[in-house]
Amino acid sequence: MSVLKDRIRRQIANEGPLTVAQYITICLGDPQAGYYATREPFGERGDFITAPEVSQMFGELVGAVCLSAYQALGSPGRFQLAELGPGRGTLMFDLLRMAALRPRFLEAASLNLVETSQRLRQIQKKTLSRSPLQPQFRDRFADIPDGPLILVANEFFDALPVHQFVKTTDGWRERQIGLTGDGDLAFGAGAAGLADDAVPEEIRAAPEGAIFETQPTANAIAEEIGARLAEHGGAALFIDYGYLQSAPGDTLQAVRKHAFDDVLAHPGEADLTAHVNFQALAAAAARGGARVLPPLTQGDFLLRAGLLERAGALGAGKSHREQETIRDAVERLAAPGQMGDLFKVLAVTAPVYRSRRLTARPERPKDQGLRNRFPSVLETRHEN
Numbered sequence: 001m002s003v004l005k006d007r008i009r010r011q012i013a014n015e016g017p018l019t020v021a022q023y024i025t026i027c028l029g030d031p032q033a034g035y036y037a038t039r040e041p042f043g044e045r046g047d048f049i050t051a052p053e054v055s056q057m058f059g060e061l062v063g064a065v066c067l068s069a070y071q072a073l074g075s076p077g078r079f080q081l082a083e084l085g086p087g088r089g090t091l092m093f094d095l096l097r098m099a100a101l102r103p104r105f106l107e108a109a110s111l112n113l114v115e116t117s118q119r120l121r122q123i124q125k126k127t128l129s130r131s132p133l134q135p136q137f138r139d140r141f142a143d144i145p146d147g148p149l150i151l152v153a154n155e156f157f158d159a160l161p162v163h164q165f166v167k168t169t170d171g172w173r174e175r176q177i178g179l180t181g182d183g184d185l186a187f188g189a190g191a192a193g194l195a196d197d198a199v200p201e202e203i204r205a206a207p208e209g210a211i212f213e214t215q216p217t218a219n220a221i222a223e224e225i226g227a228r229l230a231e232h233g234g235a236a237l238f239i240d241y242g243y244l245q246s247a248p249g250d251t252l253q254a255v256r257k258h259a260f261d262d263v264l265a266h267p268g269e270a271d272l273t274a275h276v277n278f279q280a281l282a283a284a285a286a287r288g289g290a291r292v293l294p295p296l297t298q299g300d301f302l303l304r305a306g307l308l309e310r311a312g313a314l315g316a317g318k319s320h321r322e323q324e325t326i327r328d329a330v331e332r333l334a335a336p337g338q339m340g341d342l343f344k345v346l347a348v349t350a351p352v353y354r355s356r357r358l359t360a361r362p363e364r365p366k367d368q369g370l371r372n373r374f375p376s377v378l379e380t381r382h383e384n
């Protein structure tokens with residue numbers, strides 16, 4: 001049995017059941033035995049593959065969107081560039097290669113990586129060692145200095161703890177993890193409840209046994225970001241596995257070595273995620289004062305950002321095999337049934353973005369588009 005499972009069982013025996021949120025926090029974040037502290041989650045040898053690890057095109061296109069956001073902001077002389085939960089640093093590495101097309105962007109940017117895992121910080125530092133900007137690591141979003149902000153977060157919110165509530169004859173009760181008679185971990189309903197009016201109307205009528213998830217940690221961060229954007233200007237892109245409308249359901253899942261695992265089976269050894277409720281995330285950012293754009297599927301977002309053009313430029317003159325790899329990556333990232341519609345993209349901006357800032361600066365001659373310049377400026381990423 002894993003060290004962590006043993007520890008969790010003893011803790012429950014001594015102090016009582018854990019909420020689902022407490023369990024997730026321990027499994028992922030425990031500084032000694034937690035998942036992010038001990039495992040190499042990403043890539044073929046890890047437990048799962050994220051979009052930036054599928055292809056360099058993902059980070060490049062996110063980078064192109066950041067360049068547009070910077071321009072729309074009036075190309076300020078200083079701004080905070082930030083990523084939440086950068087994993088191996090691959091997305092930022094590719095984003096910065098794209099950003100190099102606009103030297104002013106790089107000169108103006110201070111790079112902030114919000115990352116709690118010391119182990120992943122080292123990997124991110126190494127990945128970015130050949131980049132034009134070196135990162136400042138931050139423990140929390142709130143530690144990023146004030147100023148205009150351009151922020152990206154890919155598969156960050158799904159790693160934050162969710163609470164679950166079960167509908168019982170006695171109302172909504174918080175789902176907990178306790179011990180069976182044999183000392184195994186098991187789910188049960190705790191004493192703490194949730195008032196009916198705290199449950200969205202469309203969920204209230206769910207049948208007994210239904211599960212309702214809340215994501216207070218994710219919402220609090222989205223609200224903080226919304227408030228920062230409202231005050232200082234800028235834009236944020238949240239990309240995640242999730243759903244667009246609140247609905248009942250248990251979305252907590254464990255993935256270990258590219259296969260689903262029992263959520264309670266291998267604490268600290270499996271990745272735990274819950275799907276992001278984008279309706280709640282958008283509402284939180286709006287509460288903070290930001291303007292929230294209609295969410296897109298990842299497929300639509302990438303196609304609008306120029307995925308096919310980028311794939312064409314990247315594949316030009318390459319071998320048949322390399323072209324095949326690029327085509328596969330396009331499929332994986334954008335096709336329905338793959339990441340294309342499972343993942344959603346939410347863009348959040350300052351409310352006065354358009355009216356105040358865009359007119360503040362005379363337009364420069366229309367850029368002929370980054371896309372036309374792709375082939376000469378951006379080559380295939382060299383793997384670390």
Ligand code: SAH
Nearest residue numbers: 036050085086087114115116117154155159
């Ligand atoms: N964005 C990366 C990795 C996603 S995995 C990619 O797309 O490949 C989630 C990342 O969030 C990891 O880097 C993890 O260490 C980090 N993380 C998880 N919880 C965090 C928290 N509360 N604060 C900051 N970073 C966190």
